[in-house]
Amino acid sequence: MTTKVSGLDFSKLTLLDALDLAVLIEEEAMDRYRELAEQLEVHNTHAAAKFFRFMERNEAKHREALLTQRTARFADAPRHVRREMIFDIEAPEYDEARTFMSLRAALEVSMRSETKAREFFESALAQISDSEVRTLFAELRDEEIEHQGLVQKELDKVGSGAPGDPEDYADEPVSH
């Protein structure tokens, strides 16, 4: 976890900072899904791109809800947490995307991202003492568990032998 957030001491995290961090985590994920969707659209990988667009909208909704909570409680109090302090907490890593990746592969990317977000909140909870921050992070962790369940349902619908495995199309060196 330490490598994902810099400059924050979780044992002293205030509710204001925790809410701002949560907003930024959703914002980072929203931006990343948009970027991955754009990359795949350029490379005609439409089913996966469409799913990433759907995820972008989802993350935008979560961000909005957290922002509303933050404003209701703290109005426009100055923000101490900056986007530059976090790295890929819920956002899928860039190396997860592939040209011609299947819808199933895209769902798996999302599952890994929800899992790492859950793990992040779990490990943060171990360090947090403020009761309000604990409640917030526990809720956020539970939401990630819920999202994992939703993605799993979609994976079950898609089944295992989905067409469009990138390996079927990958450019191989001539000698291989």
Added chain:
Amino acid sequence: MTTVQLTSKDFKSNLKPIWCPGCGDFGVVQGIYRALASIGRPPHEIAFVSGIGCSSRIPGYTTAYGFNTVHGRALPIAQGIKLANPELLVLVAGGDGDGFSIGGGHVPHAIRRNPDLTYLVMDNQIYGLTKGQLSPTSACGLKTVTSPHGAIEHPVNPLLYVLSYGAGFVAQATPADMAGMTAIIEEAIRYPGFSFVNVQSPCVTYGEDHQQVKAHRTAMKTLASMGHDPSDRMRAFELASHYGEQLYTGVFYRNPNPPPTYGALVKERQAALAGGLPRERILESFIQR
């Protein structure tokens, strides 16, 4: 020179990258945005020069002044820019082919002049843009379109190459460790003189499995965790000699007493000449000798 509070978004251009999805360069450019935000120089005070290749597209994805030059010629052009406008923060980007094949001859000369610029090489051990040919850093035995029976040459070691010519700052990074890579790029930019970062930026399309980000996550070892002292140049040589076998990340060498930069020496010489002669007669001083 201005320093202001900037964010990564201030450095992201509107141009959409056309790299293959999953390319290591996506992570690298994010690291560059963040490092530049920490440095705090506004985009109009930065010149970003590159050669030709997939990785040479990086400047176009930033809001800094960009010059996507000629294959292998980024360093001479960057040095010219820095001399003409010393106030600019000058960054150079390119691939291993651009820097150590066609452009390899420019590297020693840039280093011995010691201009204050940062050279980022996206080392994917392959020619990406031209579709997977052997590069100077490809491993011996690698099968590619230009080496169907396996390469018989040994690779160039970029770290030893620049260390040997006297670079004052030599580091290696991977987008598998975004925080580490960003910190290294920032430190390289802050070094007053020629700084070099070999970024192991995987090519997902033509690279090998063991060269990918996922493999880096398990293979990498930070020099800091090994207790390496970056002022120890001899130890840096020893560690750098493991290039290709062991993925060390961090700063191999940072000169604790950085020598004057080329820009500073030029300025000094100009002041000495101009001190004794009116500006319009400086040229004559060269003709007479």
